[in-house]
Amino acid sequence: EGGIDEGVRPTWYRDVDGDLYGSTTTTLACSQPGGYVSNDDDCNDMVSTVNPAAPELCNNVNDDCDGSTDEPPASTHCNTLYPFAGVTYACTAGTCVVTACPGTVRDCDGSATNGCETDVSSSVSNCGGCGFSCSMVCSSSLCDDPVEIAGGSGHACARRASGRLLCWGGNANGQLGDGTNFDRLAPTNVSTITTATGVTAGTGHSCARTSDGSIYCWGTSAQGELGTGSTLTRYTPTLTAGTQGFGSVHTSTATTCAVRTSGVVACWGLANAYQVGDTAAAPDPGGAFHSVPRDTSIVDATQVQAGSMHACARRSGGLVQCWGTDDFGRLGDGAATHGACPTTDATDCTAVPVTVA
Numbered sequence: 001e002g003g004i005d006e007g008v009r010p011t012w013y014r015d016v017d018g019d020l021y022g023s024t025t026t027t028l029a030c031s032q033p034g035g036y037v038s039n040d041d042d043c044n045d046m047v048s049t050v051n052p053a054a055p056e057l058c059n060n061v062n063d064d065c066d067g068s069t070d071e072p073p074a075s076t077h078c079n080t081l082y083p084f085a086g087v088t089y090a091c092t093a094g095t096c097v098v099t100a101c102p103g104t105v106r107d108c109d110g111s112a113t114n115g116c117e118t119d120v121s122s123s124v125s126n127c128g129g130c131g132f133s134c135s136m137v138c139s140s141s142l143c144d145d146p147v148e149i150a151g152g153s154g155h156a157c158a159r160r161a162s163g164r165l166l167c168w169g170g171n172a173n174g175q176l177g178d179g180t181n182f183d184r185l186a187p188t189n190v191s192t193i194t195t196a197t198g199v200t201a202g203t204g205h206s207c208a209r210t211s212d213g214s215i216y217c218w219g220t221s222a223q224g225e226l227g228t229g230s231t232l233t234r235y236t237p238t239l240t241a242g243t244q245g246f247g248s249v250h251t252s253t254a255t256t257c258a259v260r261t262s263g264v265v266a267c268w269g270l271a272n273a274y275q276v277g278d279t280a281a282a283p284d285p286g287g288a289f290h291s292v293p294r295d296t297s298i299v300d301a302t303q304v305q306a307g308s309m310h311a312c313a314r315r316s317g318g319l320v321q322c323w324g325t326d327d328f329g330r331l332g333d334g335a336a337t338h339g340a341c342p343t344t345d346a347t348d349c350t351a352v353p354v355t356v357a
Helices: 073-081
Strands: 011-014 026-028 088-092 095-100 146-151 155-160 165-169 184-189 196-201 205-210 215-219 234-239 246-251 255-260 265-270 289-295 301-306 310-315 320-325 349-355
Touching: 073 088, 073 095, 155 196, 155 205, 165 196, 196 246, 205 246, 205 255, 215 246, 246 301, 255 301, 255 310, 265 301
Parallel strands: 146 196
Antiparallel strands: 011 026, 088 095, 146 155, 155 165, 165 184, 196 205, 205 215, 215 234, 246 255, 255 265, 265 289, 301 310, 310 320, 320 349
8 A cells, every 4th residue: 555554653752851751742653763752741841850750849840740830849849958957848939938947946037048047035136036126135035125224434234124134344353243354345144143123333343232132242342342241352243241121232433332121321341431431330450441231320211322432322301411521522511521531632521421401
């Protein structure tokens, strides 16, 4: 009939990309020609990684020729690309997206390339969750920003909302309370104090009141300003002798005063100008200072402030009284003198509180 192998030659499908899956381009031949295969299952014969046997990748391509793009197997590809422990991904429009994070870490930058990069338990800009920022401190997923600050001569401290403390600046005498004598250019945590209700900073020391009415001080005690009964420098907070039951505390250059919850004012530290306000107790041997708290005659104070050589208290009726040296008129009572001061460079001192005019 003139024909050769008619009706018995099989159809072969062009396989341009060599992945063993053919396209819809065909030829007839008794034996398989080069570049042809026996199936037409390929959905893109120009790309060898696209065929029915290929894994579905997260690339916005129908890699496995099943008619769907980036279906769930593509998320496995994301885990391969970014193998961060505990992180779960989804694939959306060819992009890996973090859907779950372990523990307190979160994906706050929206990039899968670094997984869950932010610990929201401590991140100031993402505290407790992405986008929730604090002013200064994030602790245990809650903002723990300062609610009180105190400035010393070369350092400063802040009381956080939680009752913890931060200090920064000069630390030659341990006045930052972090257990070292290294200066700090940024806030550092004060050791052990977790329930502070007040903080104050002097020249080479700092003090804080805690919620149980105790007072802790740290730094130099060369003039007894820590109130511990010794002149030893303390690099971490140390309980001041017999100071439970206090409502507030304030420090100056080398003197510290506090108000007991009863209203009694007590002071300790440098006493060379009677600034501790105590006439009954002699200074410690070897120097004009008291290393333990001494009660003054004021019994109804609501506030006390200590200066370098004097101190003042506000009493419950609004009366203000001061004691110490009166040079420059710092006692404010309008009088010229109050007797001899036990130093050669200051005069007109009194340990007895006088009323501000």
